[in-house]
Amino acid sequence: MQQLRLEPAWDRTLSTNDRQHIEHIFQETKHIQNSRISFSPIREAKNHSEALLITVLIHNGTDQPLTFHNKRLKYKIRDEVIGDYLFTLPELSVPSNVSMPWTFIFPKGSYMRNVPFENGELNII
Template sequence: MLGFFKRDKNKIAKDGGDHSVDSMELLGEKTETTGKEVKTSLNIPPNANIGQEERYYYQFLNNELPLLKENQISLSGIEVHTEEDGRVLVKAFIRNSIAKGVHFQEPIPLSLLGPNEERLARQIFDLTILGELPPESSTPWLFVFEKKNVFEKEIPQTDWKLAFEVTKSKGPHALDLEESWEKSLADKDKEKLEQLVKTVQPPKPGEVNFMGLQSRLDDEGALHVTLLIRNGSEKNVKLEQLPLNVEDASGEIVAKGVFKLEALEIKANTSKPWTFIFPKELVLKEDADLSKWKAYVPQG
């Protein structure tokens, strides 16, 4: 995604600063380190619609970039432009100093920072569309901040930088068990849940969603539904009241109700299992086919 706004052809320099993070911190890429510094090679995306002159321009800028430490992902600002509609367009190099190709596995929050580290804009970008970043490479890319995500009317043309927003304390998405579950679950069942949380795709940043684990009708006609409540946010989430619908294999709603949870808390970046029991009077279909089912929060 290049060539979105024209550059001043009399100017061959980049205006933005640099921001680098360890690949393990950003992508979970654990690699060996030898202590060497890396000079990244220019990589133009295959679908970039640019001419030879533009290629020379990016090659010149890339040649002037500082060396990176091994195993880093870096953003190096090139230029910034504010559109009449309020959007802010930022060109930057995405640099990979790892000795192998890497992929972004999920959307990443980025901040545009001013001369005093003040946040000028913030937005989550889907960088999975980049595909593979080649080993030890610099890829020019255009980032479009929508007007609603821009916090200042005047964006400085120099002394700014594009930065990854990484919560350093954030580790892999993990299982969090309520104390009652911790005491009642067998070790083998805990291990199964932990393995599930490790292997499934974690929720997107800021997203809270539900994954069905188990459903059954008891002898009294009540429907028991166990869900994994998944919190992809950087903050703890408290659920006080939760409306739920359950559909069976036919797609019909077989139960619906509203549950008061007394501030059930799901910690940041964790998944917590919880069982919801629909009493018989809330079960709408006694012969439900639960070979396939889903539970969800109704809209509206």
């Protein structure tokens, strides 16, 4: 059975509204993660250095921990690739049958800048 888990820093700093939003997304999506890895969108934004921030709920429905060492992620909107970046995040490990929120940061130059970036989907390649 899928469980929601927060990384300790997220657990300490999440606002009540954000926590409720994430819990709602988890309740709506936890049943569709059978034996696979998927991402449920939470929010998208750009920061002060023009990096694209894609916050998702990572669902690891597999029987193996999910790590991010040289994992290529693509951010798509209507099948068009908007962002493409190779991530190595030693601090991120999602245990088997766990869902965890995370923000993936696509640096300036790794995504198309002059297109809308809302309502996309994130995929592991």
